[in-house]
Amino acid sequence: MKESLLDIVCCPLDKEELDLEVDEREDGEVLAGTLTCTECGETYPIEDGIPNLLPPDMREESPA
Amino acid sequence: MDLAERRGVETDVYQPAEDSGLLAAEAESRVDADDRVLEVGTGSGYVAERVAEETGASVLASDLNPHACRQARERDLDVVRADLTTPFPESAFDVVLFNPPYLPVDELAERDDWMEIALSGGETGREVIEAFLDDVGRVLAPDGRIFLLVSSLTGVDEVVERAAAAGFSAAALRDESYPFETLTVLKLVR
Numbered sequence: 001m002k003e004s005l006l007d008i009v010c011c012p013l014d015k016e017e018l019d020l021e022v023d024e025r026e027d028g029e030v031l032a033g034t035l036t037c038t039e040c041g042e043t044y045p046i047e048d049g050i051p052n053l054l055p056p057d058m059r060e061e062s063p064a
Numbered sequence: 065m066d067l068a069e070r071r072g073v074e075t076d077v078y079q080p081a082e083d084s085g086l087l088a089a090e091a092e093s094r095v096d097a098d099d100r101v102l103e104v105g106t107g108s109g110y111v112a113e114r115v116a117e118e119t120g121a122s123v124l125a126s127d128l129n130p131h132a133c134r135q136a137r138e139r140d141l142d143v144v145r146a147d148l149t150t151p152f153p154e155s156a157f158d159v160v161l162f163n164p165p166y167l168p169v170d171e172l173a174e175r176d177d178w179m180e181i182a183l184s185g186g187e188t189g190r191e192v193i194e195a196f197l198d199d200v201g202r203v204l205a206p207d208g209r210i211f212l213l214v215s216s217l218t219g220v221d222e223v224v225e226r227a228a229a230a231g232f233s234a235a236a237l238r239d240e241s242y243p244f245e246t247l248t249v250l251k252l253v254r
Contacts, residue, residue, distance in 0.1 A: 001142060001143075002142060005124070005142060005225065007156075008100065008102075008124060008152060008153065008156045008157070009144060009151050009152060009153070010151055010153040011150065011151065012146070012150035012151040015153060015154070042085070044175055046132065048137070049131075049137060049143075050133045050134070050137055050143050050144065050145055051144045051145065052130075052144075052145045053144050053145060053146045053150075053151035054128070054145055054146065054147055055147065055150070058128075061092070
């Protein structure tokens with residue numbers, strides 16, 4: 001993800017802003033890292049450049 | 065015959081079909097270069113990519129399905145994994161696009177795989193559309209517009225009524241008839 005994406009995403013639970021912590025960067029994109037809600041502290045992983053902004057109870061990989 | 069057989073063999077990610085083409089064609093002629101666009105339920109990313117390429121607008125693609133997110137990212141799109149519009153802030157987008165899961169599902173034929181989630185709108189065919197309409201107004205800019213694909217199998221009048229209840233007026237931009245359904249692109253504005 002591009003860092004500019006931070007302007008148009010928020011915590012799915014309380015809609016507050018997210019802080020970015022970068023683990024891996026390539027060509028100006030964040031490939032791996034963590035987004036943390038500035039209000040509730042919930043964390044959202046970024047893997048392979050894709051932030052997973054599902055609420056924690058929906059995060060498992062396989063469908064229902 | 066189950067849903068996967070109806071739509072072909074792909075079981076992880078819905079691939080572009082007539083509905084995708086219709087939504088892309090309408091959206092790309094109505095999106096401006098300075099619009100901020102969100103496509104919900106992007107699937108393979110086909111519609112988002114076409115709109116981004118044809119209009120120059122900045123397009124964010126999202127999907128619940130991790131396989132879809134990866135396919136969309138292979139098209140060089142900005143992608144987030146999300147449940148509908150839940151992780152987006154107020155008034156973030158000028159345009160929201162959605163080709164929703166809209167088939168009414170026979171519970172006996174339920175499959176519990178990603179393709180079913182991509183196709184199924186629950187018993188009425190409108191469950192995902194209704195959840196979408198409940199929150200999309202929050203993330204849409206005041207003069208924003210929504211392009212929503214609806215099928216006759218889902219009930220266009222019922223969707224228009226529900227949109228009205230959520231504060232939107234609807235206009236049908238285009239209808240296309242196919243052997244088993246008529247597809248309509250609705251434009252929703254406040």
